[in-house]
Amino acid sequence: MTLARAVTCPSCGGSIEVRAAGYTVTLACRYCGSVLDVAHEDVRLITAYKRANANFAIELGTRGTLFDVEWEAIGALRRRSPGAIWQEYLLFNPYAGYRWLVVADGEWQFGTMLLHRPDGAGASIEWRGKTYQLDDDATVETTTVLGEFYWRVSRGDRVQCATFARGSSFLSREAATDEVTWTHLVPVDRRQVEEAFAVRQRYKPRAGLKAIPDGFFKAPGTGENDLPMMFLMALGALLMIGIVQDLMSRPHLCANNRFDVVVGAATATHKIGTIEVTRPWQFVTIQADSNDFSNRWVDLDYSLVNRRTQQSIDAYGIVEYYTGSDSDGPWTEGSHHGETQFAGVPRGSYDVYVDTGSHGWPTDPPANATDPDHPWSAPDSISMWFNACTGGHSWGMFWIFAILLFGAPCLILWRRHRD
Template sequence: MSGGKAITCPACGGKIEVRAAGFTVNLACQNCGSLLDVSLPEVVLIRRYKNAKDRFALEIGKRGTVFGQEWEVVGALRRKDQITIWQEFLLFNPYLGYRWLLVADGEWQFGTPLADRPQGDRNRVFWRGENFSRLGRDQPTSTTAVAGEFYWRVKAGDTANATLFQSGETILSREVSDGEENWTQLVPVDETEIENAFGLNRRSLPRRKAAQGLMQFKAAPGMEQDDLGRMFLLAMAISLFAAIAMALLAGPSTKTSSMIQVPVGGQIAPVKIGTITVRRPWQFVTIDADANRFENRWVDLEYNLVDRSSEQSIDAFGLVEHYAGTSSDGAWTEGSHHGDTMFGHVPRGTYDVYVSGSAHGWPVDPAVTDAWGSTETINLTIEASTGAMSWGMWWTLVFALFAWPVSILWWRFRDK
């Protein structure tokens, strides 16, 4: 193989050998890491760096034989996607042109740029008599480090969208960047052959990027649909089982109800609604409050379950509120004329149900306006019942069960 030419780095003054003179456009100085444009007779500094800290598994300038041909390592890239970090090495032979060596997860591949593009759609392509099926989904990739020389302008931070198609051990890689599409054929090559040809700095081999977030659940190629279906079925089965179990545990139901009147701007003393019986060792007790229609009012309610045997009280609070008005965006409403309160873990026993409360106007309590001095009141129907189910807990469980499969479904098909 013929030798290159030497140039001086305008950033650090170091000597650099251009190995593929006449072909190289971009060069990263091995001494300081600065990016240089060597396409013109006068070397132009593109970006200045102080130190070339990046190390690669293969040394630039090394020559070796792969598949019966001698190649020289002239450039190196470190790249990543959402799953993997890998290294790419640009090989040069003045008679054969450029080839690639890629290493990721301990596996090496030999890459040949394709002049004849495969034909097909996004899921299957045809090339030189073979059908290739899409492997996984499109992956956004980025370049994180550059060393050596290249026949195009490349720098750290460059991005591309990559898609893989596979037939047996052969993979076709398609990369699209800035509207330009490039195809490469990748075939496996044994690591021993690479080590014998170029030597190998094992300390600088790329390590697998730790999966984060949703990528921990990325399925193996060909398994996405099956795995996802099983996740949905499992979530549905657990949700149904939880609903049945909660219904059985809720136990028999007893109810009592009554109507109360609460003056706006005033309060009422505790009123007995009725009596309920908890027949299981523990049960939920729900109290529902339904009010007549009102606007810009709220009612604070205090509930007491008084155990007839011990006279101990279990207390809880409720709220019924509704507001309405107009703004620059039009009419608006907020709140509800209904409120419910749940007592959790009420022990077995017979309980008298009491309610007290107060009502208020917004923004201030209304003044008495009629001649009789009557006060505005809010009518509420209060109903207490045992054997209730905590639907809030059930929906929380359902959300947690379906959050991952739904998110993964969106993640996998967001670009389709």
């Protein structure tokens, strides 16, 4: 049907068919996504980008009959304005010329370029004796280019686009630096397009939502530009969660104490203090801090003993810090601080105990070692300070909620920029 010729992509060597040879100026390689200038004999490589993928509703090269004419989809654009994102397909028939097929929010329009400009200016124009009112006027940017076109087109192109409406019929005026083009757009039934061009399944409305007028379905990559609002809502909800966690975890009642832990000695039990859990359930957080030490670790086994029932809730923690030097230079590992959290502690009065045991790395210092030169020196020990408090909240939970909140808008953002 078309006067086709083949060109070789200078970027990847792939052989590409030019379906509208003689008309086509710009062609995107279907193998590597490079945009080629086929108006020149040597086929120039205009620009190359890795992923001019086929994330479009209609696969290029597909033929379909609309309005009793068989069209071939030869080019596809993804474009956006401040308020919307949509896809446009350039259709070609060697006898009928070019037409447009535009899809936004799952709705399809068939576009015909006007040879005669409408009369009038401003918010109201006349075309073929009918008045069209200004509906929208915005800067439109081309974000993805795929296929071939009869003019030079590239990603990032911007035009000023005004749309005039009369019922379901539209006139679109696109003003670039050097020319103004008009297109007449009429609605076309979604099912008709789907049958004619074998629209990819994932761009069709889901079966269960077909009956809903103006349904929930949004074609991927199209739809209202509500992403900034979604991020804002996610941020607001996360702040709210932080406030809820903080307010509902109060009050903070604390007990603290300080002990010396002898390195290499047997495990010793200490009582940190008594705390009151005044809510039905609360977190109990124990902070452990130590003086400066190296190449030691301190095992900490905590117990909350209910003073009324004598039942115990146990948890453990560790404080460890190591230093050394190797071929990569000096290194450190660990911290002089540790935090242990009890979850779901029921209301009651609790004695807080800690079993401490400290050891050296790579070996313990000799037990009861005495230096003949310093016979009165103290044994190797670590000073530990403990602070046990009711309340507090789980940062792990906070970040899980952050992921759940920002997951959806991030996924939508990724799908948009995948193109």
